[in-house]
Amino acid sequence: xxxxxxxxxxxxxxxxxxxxxxxxxxxxxxxxxxxxxxxxxxxxxxxxxxxxxxxxxxxxxxxxxxxxxxxxxxxxxxxxxxxxxxxxxxxxxxxxxxxxxxxxxxxxxxxxxxxxxxxxxxxxxxxxxxxxxxxxxxxxxxxxxxxxxxxxxxxxxxxxxxxxxxxxxxxxxxxxxxxxxxxxxxxxxxxxxxxxxxxxxxxxxxxxxxxxxxxxxxxxxxxxxxxxxxxxxxxxxxxxxxxxxxxxxxxxxxxxxxxxxxxxxxxxxxxxxxxxxxxxxxxxxxxxxxxxxxxxxxxxxxxxxxxxxxxxxxxxxxxxxxxxxxxxxxxxxxxxxxxxxxxxxxxxxxxxxxxxxxxxxxxxxxxxxxxxxxxxxxxxxxxxxxxxxxxxxxxxxxxxxxxxxxxxxxxxxxxxxxxxxxxxxxxxxxxxxxxxxxxxxxxxxxxxxxxxxxxxxxxxxxxxxxxxxxxxxxxxxxxxxxxxxxxx
Amino acid sequence: xxxxxxxxxxxxxxxxxxxxxxxxxxxxxxxxxxxxxxxxxxxxxxxxxxxxxxxxxxxxxxxxxxxxxxxxxxxxxxxxxxxxxxxxxxxxxxxxxxxxxxxxxxxxxxxxxxxxxxxxxxxxxxxxxxxxxxxxxxxxxxxxxxxxxxxxxx
Numbered sequence: 001x002x003x004x005x006x007x008x009x010x011x012x013x014x015x016x017x018x019x020x021x022x023x024x025x026x027x028x029x030x031x032x033x034x035x036x037x038x039x040x041x042x043x044x045x046x047x048x049x050x051x052x053x054x055x056x057x058x059x060x061x062x063x064x065x066x067x068x069x070x071x072x073x074x075x076x077x078x079x080x081x082x083x084x085x086x087x088x089x090x091x092x093x094x095x096x097x098x099x100x101x102x103x104x105x106x107x108x109x110x111x112x113x114x115x116x117x118x119x120x121x122x123x124x125x126x127x128x129x130x131x132x133x134x135x136x137x138x139x140x141x142x143x144x145x146x147x148x149x150x151x152x153x154x155x156x157x158x159x160x161x162x163x164x165x166x167x168x169x170x171x172x173x174x175x176x177x178x179x180x181x182x183x184x185x186x187x188x189x190x191x192x193x194x195x196x197x198x199x200x201x202x203x204x205x206x207x208x209x210x211x212x213x214x215x216x217x218x219x220x221x222x223x224x225x226x227x228x229x230x231x232x233x234x235x236x237x238x239x240x241x242x243x244x245x246x247x248x249x250x251x252x253x254x255x256x257x258x259x260x261x262x263x264x265x266x267x268x269x270x271x272x273x274x275x276x277x278x279x280x281x282x283x284x285x286x287x288x289x290x291x292x293x294x295x296x297x298x299x300x301x302x303x304x305x306x307x308x309x310x311x312x313x314x315x316x317x318x319x320x321x322x323x324x325x326x327x328x329x330x331x332x333x334x335x336x337x338x339x340x341x342x343x344x345x346x347x348x349x350x351x352x353x354x355x356x357x358x359x360x361x362x363x364x365x366x367x368x369x370x371x372x373x374x375x376x377x378x379x380x381x382x383x384x385x386x387x388x389x390x391x392x393x394x395x396x397x398x399x400x401x402x403x404x405x406x407x408x409x410x411x412x413x414x415x416x417x418x419x420x421x422x423x424x425x426x427x428x429x430x431x432x433x434x435x436x437x438x439x440x441x442x443x444x445x446x447x448x449x450x451x452x453x454x455x456x457x458x459x460x461x462x463x464x465x466x467x468x469x470x471x472x473x474x475x476x477x478x479x480x481x482x483x484x485x486x487x488x
Numbered sequence: 489x490x491x492x493x494x495x496x497x498x499x500x501x502x503x504x505x506x507x508x509x510x511x512x513x514x515x516x517x518x519x520x521x522x523x524x525x526x527x528x529x530x531x532x533x534x535x536x537x538x539x540x541x542x543x544x545x546x547x548x549x550x551x552x553x554x555x556x557x558x559x560x561x562x563x564x565x566x567x568x569x570x571x572x573x574x575x576x577x578x579x580x581x582x583x584x585x586x587x588x589x590x591x592x593x594x595x596x597x598x599x600x601x602x603x604x605x606x607x608x609x610x611x612x613x614x615x616x617x618x619x620x621x622x623x624x625x626x627x628x629x630x631x632x633x634x635x636x637x638x639x640x641x642x
Contacts, residue, residue, distance in 0.1 A: 003490040009510030010517070017518070049569075054560035192497045196563070199499070203565075211497040431561050434495065435505030 002393065002404065002437060005471055012406045012436050019408065023058030055431065059408075064090045066415040066427055072099050075107035076115035077447040081424055102419065103456055105442045106426035110283035110399050111370045112447030113314030113354050119362050120314070120353035124346045131345035139331075143342035151348045152319075158355050159281070159307070160289060160299035161321035163328075167336045168343045170278060170308030173318030175201035176336040177306070178274075182207040182243060187227055189220065189271070190245040193252065198245055198276060208233060214253075217261035220244065224269045242271040248280030248291035252433055252441065254394025254401050256280075259295045263302065272303045282312025283399050288358045288371050294397065313354040315347045374399055374446040381444055381453055388461050389474035393439070402428075402439040403460075403469065410467050411438045417463045423456055500568060502559035503577040506586055519545065519597070535605035539615060542601040545594070546618035553590075554625045555639060570641045574625070575632060582628035594622040 027050070060067075065084060073080040080099035086092060107114060127147065137143035148166065156164035167173045178201030182188055186207040190198055193214045202209050210227060213219040224242070231238050244266050246257045259275070266273045277290045285293035290307070292299050299305065304322045309315040320330060331337055358367040378399045385392045391404040405411045408429060415427040429438035444453075464470050491509040498504040505511070519541060526537040558569040559576075568576050578584045598619035605611045624630065634640040 001492050001494065003492050004509070006489045006491050006510060009491065009508070010514050013510060013514040014518075017514070048562060049558065051556060051558050051560060052562045052566070056561070192495050192499070211499060213497055214495045430505075431501040431563070434501075434508065436493070436508050436510075 003391070004404075004406065004436065008406050008471065009436055012408070012438075015408050016430075016435060019059055019062075023054060026058060027054065059430075061091055062089075063408075063412040063415075065093060066412050069419075069424070070095060074115040075104055075109055077104055077109075077112075077445060077449070077452055078102065079104045079107075079424070081419070100419075100422055102422045102424040103452055104424055104445070105456060106424055107445070108279070108311040108443055109314070109445040109447065110279075110312040110374055110443070111288075111314070111354070111358065112445055113312070113350070113357075114445075115447070117314075117354075117357070119357050119364075119366070120350055123353045124350045127349035128346040133346060134344055135342045137341065138337070138339050139342045140338050145342075145345060145348075147345055147348045147352075148342060151343075151352055154352050154355050155319050156321055158289065158359065159305055159319075159321045160292070161305060161323070163324045163326075164319050164321040165327050165330050165334075165337065166309075166317055166319045166343055166348075168317055168340055169336075170310055170316065170318035171197040172336050172340065173306060173308070173320060174198050174276065175204060176334060177304075177320055177330065178202050178207075178245075179205040180330065180334045181205075181304075182241065185232060185237075185240040187239045187242045188245060189223055189227070189242065191215065191247065191250075191257075193250050194245060194247060195251065195276065195278070198247075202245070214250075215255060215258055217258055217265055220262060221265050221269075224265065224271060228269060242269070243274055244271050245274045245276065248275060248277035249284065249398055249400060251279050251400060252402060252428065252439070254398045254441075256284075256291055256295065256395045256398060259291060259297050259302075263297060267301070273301075274304045274306065275302045277305060277307040278318075279311055279400060281307040282354075282358060283374060284397055286371070288312070288367070309347075309351045312358075313351050315350040315354070317343045317347060317351070370446040374444060377446065377448055377450075377453060378444045380450075381442070381457070384457050385460070386472075387475045388457075388464070389470035389472045390460075390464060391469075391471045399444045400441065401444070402441045403464075404437065404439050404471065405467075405469050406436060406438055408438060410469055411440070414440055414463060414467050414469065417466060418459065421459045421463065423459045425460075498579055500559070500564070500576055500579070501561065502568065503573065506577060512589060515593070519593075533604075535601070536611070538597070538601040538604050539611045542594075542597045542615055543618055545597060546622060549594070550622065550625070557639070557641075571632070572639075580631070582631065587626065591623060591626045594619050 065086065070082040071079055072082050078101055081102045083096045083098045083100060084093040085096060086094065113120060131145060131147065135143035135145065139148065151166055152164045155166065156162060174197035178188070178198070182205045184206045187210065188202045188205070188207045189210050189212055190202060191214055192211045210223055212223045230236065244262065246262060248257055249255070263273060280291040282288045284291060287293065292302065304320060304326065306318065306320050308318045356362045360367050375397055379396055382392055382394065382396065382401050385401065385403065393402045393404065394400055405414055405427065411427045411429050415425060418425045425440050425442065427440045433439060493508055496504055496507045498507065523537055523541045526540050527534060553574045554572050557572050558566070578586060598615050601615050602612055
């Protein structure tokens, strides 16, 4: 539930309307001017319809310098952002040789494994020397190393399931597993704010897709009842299987999923559950085992658990964890396993070492320290931002906190002003978020120190006042007066 | 004054923005402000101004709601490329609140325009033609109908 000030909603619609009208005028005049000049298409059809990339040409290109900023260092708590300039009003951007050292509030570096780590990096370098950087083959042909089997066992043990299978890329995990598991005659019920990989995987599977209102178990039950009663679209036969797809932490909201209620409903109606823990594995939970541990759900109640290694473990790739029969079936049928190159050996070693640090198998308590630090950092940052009057989404303990910005002009100016003050923030607008609800998303990491966070808070507060995004009234500072009384 | 929003279940980003609060107010206030603008720019009577607003509203909404097909971004892979905005809204469900509102607005504009011009010709003729075309285009029976193949897919 997001509370928008009504006037802000009106001004946001008006801003987008103005941008749209300007874009249409420019397109109209461009069409007239191009009528006179010849095109160099030589008889070929144009690649895209003029209407299809309207958003990219007329809205996104205006603020292109806020997105896709190149970096020149590892994405640790502080990193180097390459400065760019543009001579033609942001249509093309040119890199300079200057870099600015900025505070990193945008990387999914939840446990701080993104930069060199004292336990992981020597092991990764050893495995790079031993196995080289690529297996150059798919898992089925010649690309399964002992490292991959060790990785799959390690992941299965960490997540709490009998077996696991790993893939080279997180997006591909979702978009190639869903077509394997579901086909024509099945039903996929997915949350309305699911990630694009799930949407594309569901569309590619050929199954019927129904969407339920975000994180609303009662609406899920309504949709399930309606669909089970109606059956398949024209033949009215019963569905072959029904799968409910939800995410652990929604990356644009920072909210946790209402997993216990959803699992209860799925068990009642005998639907399978697919939990995408991309942002929650390794980042939440007492020992970092994800949203099941945090909410007290038994992992055997969730049928398929999916996750990625690029967020908390500082590597890349994705995994699916489930029963032994499921993983065996996937190994024979999933195209990402049969045809795609297997995960690179140093990346696999990084994941194994990172999991060992998190569990504590490396002999130190750094894993527990990291988990405690990310929890403290997230709660501290979120409570301070809320006290300042920002509208921050997300539940407590979630390291993802979006700050609502709404107006398109405020989105781009917030991003640019923060970069000038050496704080790098990721802003997201339409169409990744709904039209009204553009936001700046902050990802807290265990490698942020308290001083980093306090400095970031000051910068964000100053720029928030400048841009005008403190939509809620700020809480009055009571602590200062108490301090003064104590001195007296 | 705050309003609460719930994310809708519409996956089509082109039409989902219409289900959030504040859209109807923005639409009506744009019409009112454009009437004030026309009055101040053209120095005409208020009836002529309403007629001008009504006719330009007709052209703009017909072009964007019933003529242009598809979505302005490419990442939905063209599944809506054969549908106009009116056919995409609310996932194709007919007679929802939004559709009823959008059907009533041209009719109310027509009544205001013809009343303030005292039902004189030639304004009455153009106003009537505009409202007739708009309201017929919004009927549920006209869903995906292309008369004489005008504006059909290639």
